[in-house]
Amino acid sequence: EDQVTQSPEALRLQEGESSSLNCSYTVSGLRGLFWYRQDPGKGPEFLFTLYSAGEEKEKERLKATLTKKESFLHITAPKPEDSATYLCAVQDPDSGYALNFGKGTSLLVTP
Amino acid sequence: DAGVTQSPTHLIKTRGQQVTLRCSPKSGHDTVSWYQQALGQGPQFIFQYYEEEERQRGNFPDRFSGHQFPNYSSELNVNALLLGDSALYLCASSLGQPGLILGGTQYFGPGTRLTVL
Structure with missing residues (x-):
């Protein structure tokens, strides 16, 4: 059974169109x-760490939130x-x- | 401040051969973890080294082995290469906190693309 499930698998947005990515964990x-x-062919770049439910972190246009069963990247x-x-990812x-x-969720933002 | 570095960038091998990949951790970090990432998948944990010892291992066969040197750099060795070993191999470094509840953040290098023909 997968411990971490991300949705959607792929997302296409227009520039300026806000959305959220989901990460559920067990x-x-x-x-x-x-x-x-x-980025394609590159190593993962660290964005956020969340440790407890209710915690939120922000960086530029990104905001990560955490509940007891899932996290959202807005x-x-x-x-x-x-x-x-x-x-x-979870530890x-x-x-x-x-x-x-x-x-992962593959995000494409078009002009 | 130098980040995590890996060498080589790309590597092409044939089935049955052996390969060695190298990693230098981020300045100040003493723990190195290795991951394998197949195309379209998330990274899969291979093993972790701290104080020159393998501390934890994922579900990978003994063909995968490693080493950590006194300067904290690390090598990943893969013997008897199979076609399925073709992947992006990622090294991540962190500050070791053995015994603590919270794990340190892992910072990744650019990876080594291994192709097995």
Whole structure:
């Protein structure tokens, strides 16, 4: 059973059209939930870490939120340069410090 | 401040060969983790090194082995390459916090693209 499920798999937005990406997780005790951005052929770039339900973090047009079962990455007024794959990962006590990743959401923002 | 670096960038091997990939962690970091990312998938955890020892291992066969040096850099070795080993291999570094509840944030390098023919 997948521990991390991201939806949608792909999302196409017009520039300025706000939306949210979802990351649902099934772990017994969350150590941390991480959001990364990955451009094609590159390594993931760290965006946010969230540790407890109710926590929120913001960076430019991105805002990450966390509940007990899922996290959302809200993108406000996106620009074409926000196009990338967004990966969500969790750390849980059973996996120590390993990151368990979802498959990612591929975001395309058109002008 | 140098980030995580990996070498080589690309590598082409044939089935049955052996390969060594290298990683230098971000300045100040002492823990290195390796991940395999197949096309269209999220990264899969291979193993983690801290204080020159393998501390944790994912679901990968013994053909995958590693090493960490006193300067915290690391190598990933893969023996008897299979076609299915073709992937982007990612190295991530973090500050080791053994025994603490919260895991440190892992910062990734650019990856090594391995193609097995």
